[in-house]
Amino acid sequence: MYIYTADEMKEIDEKTIGGEDGKSLELMEKAAKSIYNVLSDRITGKKKHKQVLAVCGKGNNGGDGLALSRLLGNDGFNIRVLMTAGEKELKRDTSVELKRLEISTDNVYYLGSSSRELLDQIIGDSDFIIDAIFGTGFKGKVDGELSDIMLKINDSKATVVSIDIPSGLVGNNGRVYGNAIKADFTVVVDSLKTGNLLGQAPDYNGEIIVGEGIGLDKSQASPDKRLLSGKTAGKMKTRRSSGHKYDFGSLAIAGGSIGMTGAPLLSAKSGLGSGCGLSTVLIDKEAYAYCNSPWPEVMIKPYANEVEFEKLLERATAAVFGPGMGMDEKYDKMMIKALKRDIPIVVDADGIYRLNKARDQLVLKDKNLIITPHLGEMAKLFRVKTEDVLDDPIYFVKSAVDCYNAVVVLKGPCTVIGAKNELWFYYKPNSGMACGGSGDVLSGIIGGLCAQGYETLEAAKKGVVIHGTAGEFARAEKNEWGMCAGDIINNIYKGIEPLV
Template identity: 70%
Template sequence: MYIYTAEEMKAIDANTVMGNEDKSLELMENAAKSIYQILSDRIAGKKKHKNMLVVCGKGNNGGDGLALARMLGNDGFNVKVLIAATESILSRDAAIELKRLKISNDDILFLHNTEKPKLEEIINESDLIIDAIFGTGFKGEIGEDLWVVIEEINKSKAAVISVDIPSGLDGNTGRASEKAVKADYTIVVDSLKTGNLLGEAADYNGEIIVGDDIGLDKSHAPVDKILLSGKIAGKMKKRKASGHKYDFGNLVVAGGSVGMTGAPLISAKAGLESGCGLSTVLIGKEAYGHCHSPWPEVMIKPYENEEDFDLLIEKASAVVFGPGLGMDEKYDKILLRILKKQLPVVVDADGILRLNRIRDQLILKEQSLILTPHCGEMAKLFRVKTKDVLNNPTYFVKSAVECYNAVVVLKGPCTLVGDKSGLWFFYKPNSGMATGGSGDVLAGIIGGLSAQGYDVLDSAKKGVVIHGSAGNMAKIEKNEWGMCATDIINNIYKGIEPLI
């Protein structure tokens, strides 16, 4: 499934309509039919949701809502419509849909003529509220005149359905206005937009349901942004039945410092769980005595200098560099030595922060580097504020890909995987994954797959899917409050199963 920005979607719409006003109205009707079908098939029932309120804005999102209100009324639901605009400023198509409505004039209210007690009454008596105020073209802040409506919708006990995107979310970044609708379901019209997935969208979407194709001409649409799933990540390779441990790769994890020895151990164990044959933690001699593995299958070896390190990674198939490493400058030279070997290298955590210092010395002839920052680390990499990355994550992923000739995995509620060919969006929000060591697990899985011979992009895509699926399994077993990194590790095998 392809994903579009708000501007790309607007261009697709314009390319489809090409000045044909009837076509524009046809698309609106198709959008409303798609939403209506999902409502009637999966969500709404006349016994449970007899009384419906459709809240419409002035634009085409509001027009979709008005067309939907007509269809619901024809189906026997008690429908009221609240229009958050004056009739004179409705878009052409929204104005036509308003005239087509066959419900009592008493059931069509305009916000500017509706006192707060009446507003509270119609919202409180509704079993289901449809939010069609703003679409994916929204940016900035919602005007204070609409605050009361959104506050009352969010306080209501009714089920809330947002059309295309919850009103108040930026259609590109998912950034939330000071007031934004919190939906139980978001029914996306035709195709996902970046704002459905990024930023704060996960806090407002509820369950996302993507509607049917409404007849848009996408023949010239970009194909560089894709929803990442197990199907897109692809199947695991068949394992050699007669193979021995060296056939399945030797992962080396370079990391750890006093007080932070658990991070590389977590990565090393995750690498083993992903299928690699051997996994070794290389740790500085000063921290070696503090490093005690709970997993006997993970080897631990100390090194004192760069020459020691070189000897210890001679047989490595892939390296994870950075978990728990600390900020000692001596590791800059070690990272350079690793990268010169042209092994697949996953650079995570403290390792990412070193790349700025050695960037001018990097000569990567082929793409063998995988970066796995969260937004804070990405911000430090480019010396910007974290909010800058949150407000434009796709830009910074593309920039990191270009700067470092790398595959880049930007971790978050929607994890982005990028390389020179495009971007993949993995949307499985799970607050239980926001726990110490979760990123170390991901780095270890990706490193373990690279050690087995998967190319760096394949390792990143599969690793993100396996990590997310394992996290969801852990959530089912324990809940989001009780999860920790070892629970994700213990479910890696379940994350792999659908890919076998």
Template identity: 30%
Template sequence: MKNIVTGTDMKKVDSYTINTIGIPSLVLMERAALSVAEIVCKNQLKDKKILVVAGVGNNGADGVAICRILHLKGYNTELYILGDISKASTEFKQQLSIAHNIGINIVGDYNDADVIIDSIFGVGLSRNVEGVYKDVILKINKGRNFVYSVDIPSGVSADTGKICGVAVKANCTVTFGSYKIGTVLYPGAEYCGQVVVADIGFPQEAYEQIEEQVKTATLEDFNFIPPRPNYSNKGTYGKILIIAGSKDISGAAVLCAEAAFRVGAGLVRVFTAEQNRQIIQRLLPEAMVNTYDVHHFNMKSLEACLKWCDVVAIGPGIGTGVIQKNMIEKVLEYNLPTVIDADGINNISEDERLKKKLHKNVVITPHLGEMSRFLNIPVEEIASNLIKYGREVNYKYNINCILKDARTVITTEQETFVNLSGNSGMATAGSGDVLTGIVAALIGIGVEFNNATVLAPYIHGLAGDKAMEYVSKTSMMATDIIEGIKILFKGMR
């Protein structure tokens, strides 16, 4: 797991590192500046003209130090300072004094260059960007230069990813210590270009001072998956019940069940409408199929399935109505690890009685529309504050939530995560059904419930990224993501 921090929390990390651990501010700053300079040197030839645009806070101080390092390496650099120097931070004044002593060329106007280093505002951005700052940022964005942003593109809120009026559109952002929320959540993430996290020496202890930590999964988290011993059988790897599909929808069940198999589930049983039996058996002969008749629904057959399984996923393509609500009620009575997706969520949203039956072994996987219905809050409001509303589900209902979007936010009882894998090719029908199958299968194969909730979107995204090895984002379909799961695990163990 890696930390993702708000700007406010990053200041706490800075301050703890400087004041409690005792690493001097200028030491951190030198490492920060060196990390940016190193990346610039690696990618830019010496004949390139580099303009450093610096504010007068510590982000600007980083910029002045970067300008000095590049100048000493023989680059043609200029420094343009934006803001009132009499109000500059101590570190800025120190850096500027060094720059003067070394003979850095300081210019009075913004002029174009091959490379721009944007160090106007970092995590200290505190209000909307206006006036001369706005004008310069617009000029940077109009130019054809290669833009590096220091810590975060100036104008992006490090706390939320919102654009404070206007923001620099960078080609590359070198962010210090850890991802900032503003570099991972949209729209800010779109302004960053490639994001490089530079280790400048903040100790993990400093991150532990943060009260509400946000993290992201990393490859190390595959260790949550238990090994597959030789002495095992299909029963070892979970009995997964998937309640999906309806008279007119069969694909959802197939995608969900196949994804579960590809993540390693031992046994998968689909409970679906009678009309789907043949097609599912033909498309996925490995799955067991039990069916119901909408006109004579028999709860006993669902109960038998629930008694059989270790984990249940309900919702993809089931439709909404009385039968569906009764099925959900029955599922919730069994207190099993339960994944609720799509129409599963929509049915619950319509029925306060079902909401009351949600229990702590439930994870819901809503997209923004489903989340909007579930919380009765407009989509735009949820989109602008994914973490807040993800957490709200947890506080209100004591269930886990995978809030799916271009950046999926995961909230468990204790923790909050943002998933960083995946790509826009995954915005395709059935992609969410694949995710549902992955969550259920991970629980089935023995991954602890909270860990499965976090790992599933990560695996789903990595599978989408793997799918790009043979299909473009444009052509990607949900079946390609399943193909991607195969490639992913082939490369893993």
């Protein structure tokens, strides 16, 4: 499934309409029908007693909401409409849809004209609220009376259905700068937009359902963004029954420092969990004394200097560099040694900001490099603020791909994987994954897959899916509060199963 930015979608809309009279209204009707088809499966009960309040803005999203209201009205629902813009401000098609609705003017309310008591009352006694205030054309911040109305809707008992995107979210990046609607369902028109997945979208979307296509002309769109899932991650390679441990690769994890020896251990254990034959933590001699492993299957080898470090790397078929390593400059030399080896390397955590320094000293052109930053690490890599990355994560992923000739995994509730000319979005919000060690587990899985011979993009895609699925199983066992990195590790095998 392809994903578009709101700007790309606007171009597609314009190309489809192509100045043809009536075409945009036809698309609006198709959008409404596709949303209606999704909803009719989900809205049950005696329709004639159900109150629907459609809250509609001046743009095409508002028009979609009005056209949908007509279909729901024909179906037996009681329809009321709250317009958030005056009649004269409405876009032409939206104005046409308001007339087509043909409901009594008593049931059409206007923000700014109707009293707050009355609006609070109609919000309070609605069973369903259709959120068609803003769609992907929204930019900026919601404030004033509209913001109060949104909060009222969010607090109401009604089931809230957002059309295309919860109103108040920015269509390109999913950011919320003021208030926004919190939906129970978001019914996306035709195709997912990046704003449905990124930024704060997971806190507002509710369940996301993509409606059927509305016949948009995408012939000139050249899409590069796709949804990553168990299906698009591809299958695991079969394992040779007669194979021995060296056939399944040897992973080295360089990391750990005093107080942070657990990070490389989590990564090493996860590498083994992903099927790799051997997993070894390479740790600074000083920190070695503090390294207590609960896993005897993980080897731990200390080094005193970069020469010893390089020697220990010799047998590795892939490496993870950075978990729990700390900021000490002495590790810069180890990083250069690691990157000079002709093996795939996952640079994670404290390794990431070092890449900036190492870049001038290395030829990264033909390297099999994977970088796995979270938002803050991406910001550090480019010496910008975290907010800047949130504003345009796609730009930073693409820039990191180009700067470092790497596969880039920007971790978050929607993880974005970037490679040359392609981007993959893995949308699996799970607040239980937001805990120390979860990233180490991911780098270990990806490293373990690289050690077994999966190429970098394939390892990143599979690794992200395995990690996310393992996290879902951990959540099912222990909930989002109770789960921790060790629980994700214990479920890696369940994350692999769908890919076998």
